[in-house]
Amino acid sequence: MELTDIRARLDEIDADILDLFVERMGLAAEVAASKKRTGKAVFDPARERDKLHTLVHAAPEELAPEVASLFSLLMSMNKAAQLKILHEGDPKSVSSGALASLMPVDQPFPTTATVACQGVEGAYSQIAACKLFKVPKITFMTSFEGVFRAVRDGLVEFGVLPIENSTAGSVNAVYDLLAQYRFSIVRSLRLKIDHQLLAKPGVRLEDIREIYSHEQALAQCSDAIEELGVRVHVCENTAKAAERVATSDRRDIAALSSRDCASLYGLDVLREDIQNEGSNFTRFVVVSATPRIYPGATRTSLMLTLPHAPGSLYRVLERLYALDINLVKLESRPIGNRDFEFMFYFDLDCPFGTPALNTLLDALDDVCERYTYIGSYTEVV
Numbered sequence: 001m002e003l004t005d006i007r008a009r010l011d012e013i014d015a016d017i018l019d020l021f022v023e024r025m026g027l028a029a030e031v032a033a034s035k036k037r038t039g040k041a042v043f044d045p046a047r048e049r050d051k052l053h054t055l056v057h058a059a060p061e062e063l064a065p066e067v068a069s070l071f072s073l074l075m076s077m078n079k080a081a082q083l084k085i086l087h088e089g090d091p092k093s094v095s096s097g098a099l100a101s102l103m104p105v106d107q108p109f110p111t112t113a114t115v116a117c118q119g120v121e122g123a124y125s126q127i128a129a130c131k132l133f134k135v136p137k138i139t140f141m142t143s144f145e146g147v148f149r150a151v152r153d154g155l156v157e158f159g160v161l162p163i164e165n166s167t168a169g170s171v172n173a174v175y176d177l178l179a180q181y182r183f184s185i186v187r188s189l190r191l192k193i194d195h196q197l198l199a200k201p202g203v204r205l206e207d208i209r210e211i212y213s214h215e216q217a218l219a220q221c222s223d224a225i226e227e228l229g230v231r232v233h234v235c236e237n238t239a240k241a242a243e244r245v246a247t248s249d250r251r252d253i254a255a256l257s258s259r260d261c262a263s264l265y266g267l268d269v270l271r272e273d274i275q276n277e278g279s280n281f282t283r284f285v286v287v288s289a290t291p292r293i294y295p296g297a298t299r300t301s302l303m304l305t306l307p308h309a310p311g312s313l314y315r316v317l318e319r320l321y322a323l324d325i326n327l328v329k330l331e332s333r334p335i336g337n338r339d340f341e342f343m344f345y346f347d348l349d350c351p352f353g354t355p356a357l358n359t360l361l362d363a364l365d366d367v368c369e370r371y372t373y374i375g376s377y378t379e380v381v
């Protein structure tokens, strides 16, 4: 058969599929009305399992995976349509599942709060905290875990932590602590990071033999470090590095830190904005021990444990596609003592309480072993 003939046949088949698809989607309104009358849930996992089982067995064996995918997508779209109908004009409605008790709070995001940050005065986390809250009362902790503990123990209301950088990638330790402590993200901030090379007054660039900084900052400035041919030392954070340089007798060391640290520790800027990428951003998150959804939350984060089986991530992504939900970040972290198994973090462009998110949450039990809702929040810049 010539390609034009094959295409003509494909066109005929597609027209038939389209008619059936329109008819199938048209039934969503009737199913939704019936479910409203009888109080049945939109998602019926047993019905979906039976259906896929029947269809997969009716299909030629070699097409079984494609048939399962196609029909699970069709059912996803049907559920999305049903929920859209059921939740029309009801913007605050939430999933019937685990999140039903969660309601957005009426107050705006606080302008003042007690906050824990990792580091010392001048650390980027402190700069972020001051941008996120107009008047924060900041307690400094020596480690990220210290920040989580301070929030858990009620010493502070919120923790502010870096979670990813546009050059150096995710801050894995913070992702792992989020999973361990089961905290919620209540806001995020994209902060432009410009690293300065700081040294004691009078020290020249050619005197520098060693540079101190946080490992992320060192990674973000790797080009300049290579060019200078210096040794590096990892510190807990960039402000601590500035403090170390300021309190040392040595005149051949420098720190990679924020501009604020220069005046704070009496250091001079030897080289400005030395990061590899001109636009270097770090995302910070505000975490809280209890979920709080402040008005205007447009981003939702979820943590999913997926089965160790082919296509398991694909099945989640397929649902996002069917529901027209934009995935803004996907991060995977190994699960401790379960070799090669992964936890996935999804950041979605999807406000809390929308039918699309409800459908997704209702459908997740079907495609993942476990999921945790991390929060819905606003990202500020």
Ligand SMILES: O=C(O)C(=O)C[C@]1(C(=O)O)C=C[C@@H](O)C=C1
Pocket: 031, 042, 043, 044, 045, 047, 048, 074, 075, 076, 078, 079
């Ligand atoms: O049969 C139902 O209860 C439906 O809502 C229809 C349908 C489908 O598309 O086939 C959709 C959602 C349910 O989870 C199961 C099946």
